[in-house]
Amino acid sequence: MASSKKVHAIGIDLGTTYSCVGVWQNGHVEIIVNDQGKRITPSCVAFTSDQRLIGEAAKNQANRNPTNTIFDIKRLMGRRFSDQTVQSDRKLWPFNVIQDTGDKPKIVVQYKGEEKQFIPEELSAIILEKMKKIAENFLECNVQNVVINAVITVPAYFNDSQRRATMDAGKIAGLNVMRIIDEPTAAAVAYGFEKLTYVREEKNVLLFDLGGGTFDVSVLNINKGVFKVKATTGDTHLGGEDFDNRLLIHFVEQIKRKHKKDISDNPTSIRKLRSACERAKENLSYYTSTTVDVPGLYDSTDFILNITQARFEDLNMDLFERCMGLVTKCLEDARMEKTSIDIVVLVGGSTRIPKVQQMLEDLFDGKELCKGINPDEAVAYGATVQAAKLSGQGNQEILDMVLSDVTPLSLGIKVVGGVMSVVVPRNTVIPTIELEEFTTDKDNQTVVDFEVFEGERAQTKDNYLLGKFTLSGITPAPRQVPKFDVCFEIDANGILNVSAQDRSSGQKKKITVTNEEASLSNDLIKKIIQDAEMYRAQDEECRRKYEARNTLERYAYCMKNAMKNKSITEALPFATKIGIEDEIKETLSWVEDNALPEVAESISRMDDLKSICAPIDSI
Numbered sequence: 358m359a360s361s362k363k364v365h366a367i368g369i370d371l372g373t374t375y376s377c378v379g380v381w382q383n384g385h386v387e388i389i390v391n392d393q394g395k396r397i398t399p400s401c402v403a404f405t406s407d408q409r410l411i412g413e414a415a416k417n418q419a420n421r422n423p424t425n426t427i428f429d430i431k432r433l434m435g436r437r438f439s440d441q442t443v444q445s446d447r448k449l450w451p452f453n454v455i456q457d458t459g460d461k462p463k464i465v466v467q468y469k470g471e472e473k474q475f476i477p478e479e480l481s482a483i484i485l486e487k488m489k490k491i492a493e494n495f496l497e498c499n500v501q502n503v504v505i506n507a508v509i510t511v512p513a514y515f516n517d518s519q520r521r522a523t524m525d526a527g528k529i530a531g532l533n534v535m536r537i538i539d540e541p542t543a544a545a546v547a548y549g550f551e552k553l554t555y556v557r558e559e560k561n562v563l564l565f566d567l568g569g570g571t572f573d574v575s576v577l578n579i580n581k582g583v584f585k586v587k588a589t590t591g592d593t594h595l596g597g598e599d600f601d602n603r604l605l606i607h608f609v610e611q612i613k614r615k616h617k618k619d620i621s622d623n624p625t626s627i628r629k630l631r632s633a634c635e636r637a638k639e640n641l642s643y644y645t646s647t648t649v650d651v652p653g654l655y656d657s658t659d660f661i662l663n664i665t666q667a668r669f670e671d672l673n674m675d676l677f678e679r680c681m682g683l684v685t686k687c688l689e690d691a692r693m694e695k696t697s698i699d700i701v702v703l704v705g706g707s708t709r710i711p712k713v714q715q716m717l718e719d720l721f722d723g724k725e726l727c728k729g730i731n732p733d734e735a736v737a738y739g740a741t742v743q744a745a746k747l748s749g750q751g752n753q754e755i756l757d758m759v760l761s762d763v764t765p766l767s768l769g770i771k772v773v774g775g776v777m778s779v780v781v782p783r784n785t786v787i788p789t790i791e792l793e794e795f796t797t798d799k800d801n802q803t804v805v806d807f808e809v810f811e812g813e814r815a816q817t818k819d820n821y822l823l824g825k826f827t828l829s830g831i832t833p834a835p836r837q838v839p840k841f842d843v844c845f846e847i848d849a850n851g852i853l854n855v856s857a858q859d860r861s862s863g864q865k866k867k868i869t870v871t872n873e874e875a876s877l878s879n880d881l882i883k884k885i886i887q888d889a890e891m892y893r894a895q896d897e898e899c900r901r902k903y904e905a906r907n908t909l910e911r912y913a914y915c916m917k918n919a920m921k922n923k924s925i926t927e928a929l930p931f932a933t934k935i936g937i938e939d940e941i942k943e944t945l946s947w948v949e950d951n952a953l954p955e956v957a958e959s960i961s962r963m964d965d966l967k968s969i970c971a972p973i974d975s976i
């Protein structure tokens with residue numbers, strides 16, 4: 358008889374610098390610790406001559422292996438290679454990003470002595486898979502007997518391509534992605550459920566979410582379990598890493614000036630200095646000055662410099678001001694005065710910066726900010742609550758909860774003169790279906806090209822091209838006679854599908870736009886999943902090799918210690934004692950020289966050592 362599979366609900370905050378996972382268990386959210394006991398895991402993947410490392414293990418070896426240690430993957434998701442931000446980021450990344458076909462970026466690494474190329478979705482999938490594993494270990498389940506329903510969060514200001522790329526990464530990671538939700542909305546849910554009265558009472562909440570790579574601000578109305586986003590805005594390239602970069606550039610310039618040395622082309626030095634800058638920035642949230650100390654930064658020269666909080670703030674002031682400007686814009690979009698905001702909630706690690714807090718407090722005329730929820734975990738917490746709801750788990754309050762998100766950017770079609778004709782204005786509640794009538798602009802036109810754009814500028818050339826399609830076979834007629842119904846459909850994940858129907862010809866034609874550059878074809882996803890399985894199998898093989906080698910090493914040391922015991926050595930015949938000691942010595946020197954031997958070799962050496970050491974057991 359087939360047993361039904363158990364359903365688990367998990368929420369993943371896939372961050373630029375760190376990721377966090379929560380599971381729904383026994384009626385509440387549990388944020389899960391990784392194998393190092395940490396509640397957040399670096400969003401980092403590394404490749405070495407013999408293995409693939411993820412999370413803490415990848416970050417810990419980054420200084421030694423900068424060109425093959427990949428971070429900031431979220432900054433590449435759904436972006437074109439030619440994107441200006443990709444081009445400027447590339448200059449500061451120690452790893453190599455090249456242009457693939459269709460203007461997609463690809464990351465090049467050396468893995469097991471060979472060159473390998475990855476698209477950003479593949480690398481994000483590796484992180485998602487790691488987060489899934491962390492959850493599975495906690496739940497003590499294996500994939501055979503459970504279904505894991507996941508909700509993944511994205512910055513509210515992520516565009517259509519970036520959302521599609523995240524969805525694809527989830528598919529590659531083998532997750533059953535139930536929904537993509539916005540990070541500030543997830544944080545608002547966490548806030549609402551941590552302070553339960555706010556789920557029931559009506560409150561206007563402003564979520565200020567400044568993380569490692571992105572900034573989001575949303576205004577929500579929470580009332581009787583309904584979380585209604587009134588407006589959202591942000592910047593998908595503004596966060597802690599930009600503050601680190603400002604410090605990095607500052608110190609690179611100082612080294613140039615003071616020591617006449619340009620380290621900008623040296624990936625190892627840049628990587629070391631970048632880590633030191635992040636630490637210094639975090640210290641400056643608690644102290645008025647700190648030291649940046651990098652032993653052997655270049656040419657075995659040690660680097661020690663002091664930096665004050667005031668200097669750090671000065672270096673970043675324009676970025677902090679940009680955040681405040683976006684808060685004002687969000688209030689305008691929500692058509693709300695700042696006095697109608699009841700609570701300002703801080704989310705994201707970078708909201709610990711005192712200057713950011715002070716500027717925000719000043720903007721709200723001294724209003725106290727809510728720091729009561731854990732800024733690192735709130736997003737994963739809210740995502741988990743939503744995953745529980747969508748899986749039909751949780752109490753009535755959760756089952757009754759309604760999330761109403763909005764589209765962050767206007768969507769439209771290019772019309773005569775390159776003008777953007779908006780079909781779905783930004784901050785429209787999703788899911789939504791909007792219909793708009795279009796026509797021809799020339800006589801006897803039989804073919805019409807539709808170009809779909811996203812953005813707020815009046816001219817499409819200043820907006821982001823999502824995709825195009827052509828409607829042909831139109832019955833010749835004077836201009837403006839043929840009529841086309843263009844339908845924009847945005848689902849609950851914020852993902853858009855566009856279709857058009859030719860009314861004038863009497864024929865029903867329907868074409869769905871899929872942005873080929875942005876979303877991966879099913880064939881490509883299948884291939885990547887196969888590759889991912891191969892890498893997973895290699896990781897498993899690597900783990901088994903380590904385990905076999907380490908078991909041998911542990912046994913050899915155990916026997917070495919036993920041989921320190923006089924009652925044992927005196928009971929052994931002299932030749933046997935020498936034989937055992939030689940074999941232990943030989944085994945330990947072999948494990949020292951062989952970091953990753955074949956499993957069979959370790960097992961065979963173990964068998965030999967065990968049989969030679971057998972007389973010890975019989976004493």
Ligand code: AMP
Binds near residue numbers: 639706709710732
């Ligand atoms: P998140 O994306 O929310 O995990 O935020 C990660 C970012 O928060 C990273 O850039 C961290 O360097 C930054 N961060 C964490 N703690 C602090 C702190 N005490 N002061 C300033 N930034 C911090």
